[in-house]
Amino acid sequence: MAITIDPEAYLSLLSQAENDAPIESCGYLLGPDAQHVTENYPMTNVDHSAEHFSFDPKEQFSAVKYARSHQLQIVGNWHSHPASPSRPSEEDKRLALDPNILYFILSLADEQPVLNAFRIQDGEVVERYRIV
C-alpha cells in the first residue's frame, strides 16, 4: 500500500526541515483519509536536538483541534533526520506508542531527501510505506 502526499504538503515539510537543520524538525501530517496527506502541521521540536525530538503538548492539542475542525485525520506524525537515513532509530521505535498512526521520517542525509512512513507496534516496524 502506498501513501499519497500532496506536493504542497511535501514542500512545506521539506522547507521546514531544511530551515531547522541541523536540529530535527517535526510536525503532524493531516489528510481526508488515512492514505492521503494534504497538509503539514508544523510543530516545535522542544528538545532542540540534532538527534531526537519531542512535541510541545500544547501544540499537539491545537493540532488535534485544528484537524477536527477541518474534518481532517491525523495520518501520522513526522520528524526529520538531518544526517541519518529515513528509518526509525531505536529511540524512535521505543517512543512510537500509537499503532494507529504512521511515523514519517524525512532524511536529509543524502543529496535527495528521502521520505518513508512506518507503522510501529510494540517497538517494532510492522510495515513500511513508500511515499508517492
Ligand SMILES: [Zn+2]
Ligand atoms: Zn528519529
